[in-house]
Amino acid sequence: MRKRNPQPTLSEVARLAGVGVGTASRVVNGGVNVSAGTMRKVKSAIQELGYMPNHAARVLKGGRTKTVGLLVPSIADHFFASCAEAADKVARAHDSLLIVAVTRNQCGDEMSSLEVLMRHRPDGLLLVPSDPENRELARFVRNSGIPVVTFDRPLFGSGCSSVLSDNFEAARKATLHLIEHGYKRILCLVSEPELYTIRERVRGYRQAMEEAGLQPLVDTGAEDMALASRSLAIHLKSRRPPDAVFTLKNSSTSAVVQILRQLRIPIPSRLALLGFDDFELAATLHPSISVVQQPIEDLGRTAAELLFAELEGHPSKRMKREPIVLANRLVLRRSCGCKEVPARKDL
Amino acid sequence: MRKRNPQPTLSEVARLAGVGVGTASRVVNGGVNVSAGTMRKVKSAIQELGYMPNHAARVLKGGRTKTVGLLVPSIADHFFASCAEAADKVARAHDSLLIVAVTRNQCGDEMSSLEVLMRHRPDGLLLVPSDPENRELARFVRNSGIPVVTFDRPLFGSGCSSVLSDNFEAARKATLHLIEHGYKRILCLVSEPELYTIRERVRGYRQAMEEAGLQPLVDTGAEDMALASRSLAIHLKSRRPPDAVFTLKNSSTSAVVQILRQLRIPIPSRLALLGFDDFELAATLHPSISVVQQPIEDLGRTAAELLFAELEGHPSKRMKREPIVLANRLVLRRSCGCKEVPARKDL
DNA sequence: ACAGATTTTGGAAACGTTTCCAAATTGGCG
């Protein structure tokens, strides 16, 4: 059986329904100014033929593509995957498709991925810029002619809206919390220090230490397990070893847990630990790990909603360009020396 | 400055170069039968105008869309996210875009998501069928007229290729391993028993138990933490409590770890544990958790490669329709009573 | 029942490519 697939076209639908092609088109697009009878005829013709609009033709004609693009560093990463899922849900609610492309935080890939995305002429764009200072990207956004919203990281000079989380303030509060516990030599363990979010967190850490009159202690040599392990060992053997560690990333946190277990260093009695970004087993580990919990889904959802608002409602009435900043939560567990406390809402 | 974005068209290029539009087109597409001089003129015109072909117009004319669709139950789930990333990499290597839609293992969503995908006329399709017996989906695939590859789960009666992992055999081997340790009352803790992969795993478990002349003990009441907790408590209090647990899903495994920790039941001395599907902290937990490790990226990558092979190379020379079955690895850690075997790469 | 206002309808034009085919140009060779 050779059921080739010469997709039925709108004129075939029109012919079968006994109406003009323009009329058929109107029925397909919501049917304004179409009489009930005609509507019915056309709809049943569509049903019978299994007609589906040809997307390419629509795009060519210049209409909406019902497509929004999402550009993220990675899609296997839980953080971005959750954002993507949340954004996808919003897109689907607006009868649109979210198309995703991944950069790997490399600006080169960024532009080329963007190009592949743009081929599909998305109605709008959701971005996580690798580098907030990327002028090429900012220029691209300005000239793109479509609404763009960035999230997790801003894009300076692009004039587009952003949805961020307060990395600075959350890191500051977290550090202050450690300080309140009496820890004085707090090591800040960093990987990927070039990323905006990480830089903000480091800034928050430094600010807190400075406020307390303590000496900041930042180590950027935590790119992977091996390096982190080496760094940690050196610090622990130094003349004035740290009494607490503040890790700025999910994977660093679990790496440190693993390393400390190997070294048989008890948490928090010998070394306290607080991590940025929650992870599934943080509550299950022994001891449970205190973390800053990010509003992950909120970021994706809010960004998408903002995009569709600009897209549908108010193309001219541009809302204020101030970034929307979402709060993080400090979830206190055992690893910072706290008694297991119910998660606090106050940042 | 209203820098609208009237993308330059091919005729503008042609005009600037002083040639016909057909000639310009030939230059853009590899330039066969074009004299060297003309070539040069057109290319510099392209350069000057920053011309980029309009993808929609090309597609409309009947070419490839350079797009493949991926339909998965979820994209926030680490398993599918990794598959997606691997498939995306392959797609990008073929200068194509992977477009993703999510079902939530619900057949209704499945067809509607598929419809949204099909709007974009993908050149091929990558599917994770919610239900291998879904006749509607199978019919759709047969009539779609484009190559389709399923992975993780088959789709019976669809005639398309599949890439699977050997859930049955892996579960059997895993159960056998527990049996070799001397465990006799092995509880198989199940959630989402309607899923194909889960059913296969249960089947493998039963087979192993039967081979050993032991009584299978399957509990499907593990849908969430609360239920799992209740189930587990009941079994532990029964007259002949289990001495080992085999969990069939990632989240069940960590749920059980958490529950046993709360109940202060030592692993593996009082209750051994072996899980299906590895997770990041499985090696870090105390004790470390033995698991079946799935070839996650392989699944996505292989499926995508298969799809592009059908797409590009051999549209008629259909390869054998036998599913490709990838092997799982049994990663032995402490929770099943094993000594920590070289904590790294033991098959 | 009729003029005018309103709603509904049909069909042509346009979107930017590619793909033809015929026309124009070039080259070879007697």
Place this chain on the structure above:
DNA sequence: CGCCAATTTGGAAACGTTTCCAAAATCTGT
């Protein structure tokens, strides 16, 4: 130089929509 073959070129048609505009049909109020 002249003629045929081979190469190169220009431009029309087609892809399937949407969006016009004018024509047709229907509705209003008197």
